Amino acid sequence: MTRILITGVSGLLGLNLAMDACQNHQVTGVANTHSLAGAPFGLIHENLQNFNVIPVLLEQVCPDLVIHCAAQANLETCENDPAGAEQINALLPGELAYQSGKRGIRMVHISTDAVFDGQIPLPSSLAPIREGYREEDSPNPLSVYARTKLEGERAVASANPNALIARVNFYGWSLSGRRSLAEFFFNHLSAGQRVNGFTDVYFCPLYVKELGRILLTMADLDLHGIYHVVSSEAISKDAFGRKLAQQFHLDASLITATSVMAGGLKAARSPNLVLSTEKLAKALGHPLPGIATGLELFFREFTEGYPASLRGMNG
16 A cells, blocks of 8 residues: 655645545645645644645655645746745746655656647647647746646755656636636536637646546556656547536536636736647556546536535635
8 A cells, every 4th residue: 555645735736636535545645724624534734835734744744645636726826926826837847856755755846738839720630639739849838837847846856856747737626616717617517608619728627536546557557757647539628628527417508608808817827838748658557538538527526416415625
């Protein structure tokens, strides 16, 4: 049984990963201030921005594997507080990588597809993807969030060359019910409210439970370096909302097709975040999941009461 330490365990990825992993592994989650009532895994409250607690935490838990999910992922918050974003997204991962590497602890660091500027042409095929950004392509971040996440990648790679860096884009059910794009569409459409769908932003969303299981497999394979861990298919955000509406039997006509430029967002968004998963597919020996399978799992967990059970943990 692997001892796994997961940071940011109250976040969307951290919580879903911990809920799955604790069925077969000894999991300890780290949260800053958020309580998790009845969590089926160990929980420690620490502010990791105080770097002095990191070695103490690692000695206390003695993990075999650290999965670093904690981040400031709100793009608008990052624009308004660049120094805070740099502390959380860039400096903290580097320190955690250094302290983990010094103790021979494997580390998985969660990064983002947003490190790219999205200026390459769209692939000729979105399902499955035949072209897209590869791991060796040069990043060009457009926002404070993306810039600090790229700095975090580089800090981790410098401090611990054996670390695994996963560039991701994911959705799923969260503690608050308001953390992912899928929840955004579901909440508004379920309430009969109109919502915008961006027709000029393309991405490769992967269901969070699929992402978590793939990350654990990658750790078991002892992969290191940068990998793109996203869906094998790409889609516009507008089309994603419409597919979700169809899956949940909601009214897709409530989605207004529009441009991201009309969204009034402060932080710049990359229009084309289509990532190639060829490198990871080769390492795993099979393609990554497509969009339909993820939405089916997202729907199934809704019917089984999973989102309600997560909200019940929101202490």
